[in-house]
Amino acid sequence: MIVFDLACVCGFTFEGWFQDRSDFESQQTASLLSCPHCGSREIRKILSPTHFQSSISEASYANKCSSDASVSPADAEKALATLQKFVEENFEDVGVDLAKESLKIHYGVAEPRNLRGVTTESEEKKLKEEGIKLLKIPMLLKSEKIN
Numbered sequence: 001m002i003v004f005d006l007a008c009v010c011g012f013t014f015e016g017w018f019q020d021r022s023d024f025e026s027q028q029t030a031s032l033l034s035c036p037h038c039g040s041r042e043i044r045k046i047l048s049p050t051h052f053q054s055s056i057s058e059a060s061y062a063n064k065c066s067s068d069a070s071v072s073p074a075d076a077e078k079a080l081a082t083l084q085k086f087v088e089e090n091f092e093d094v095g096v097d098l099a100k101e102s103l104k105i106h107y108g109v110a111e112p113r114n115l116r117g118v119t120t121e122s123e124e125k126k127l128k129e130e131g132i133k134l135l136k137i138p139m140l141l142k143s144e145k146i147n
Contacts, residue, residue, distance in 0.1 A: 012038065101117075
């Protein structure tokens with residue numbers, strides 16, 4: 001499975017789960033994708049934001065990273081594959097119920113546990129308002145993973 005951030009011409013953004021990139025492309029070509037907000041079929045894929053919180057300021061980080069220090073794409077992919085394996089092994093996949101399950105834990109209705117899944121932009125906003133932090137990470141396709 002692969003998750004893409006999608007945007008509608010009305011400005012609404014949301015996530016879509018697909019078997020692979022070609023599944024997304026074939027659904028888009030066949031006009032099978034529609035906006036959950038307005039129903040429009042004018043949907044496009046957008047860049048997925050990745051957020052990390054660090055105690056290091058941007059200025060000190062910039063000073064530590066010189067222009068000659070670089071990470072190869074292979075090293076970055078290997079690190080991402082390691083992170084994905086950790087998430088898959090240590091987080092419960094609740095799919096589209098991520099916001100609902102996170103709120104249950106937040107309010108003490110459910111036992112605390114590690115969760116992974118997808119949310120809409122409005123669900124992300126609600127979770128943020130409730131003080132629940134999310135971390136979005138890109139996930140590699142199974143065929144792209146490095147073992």
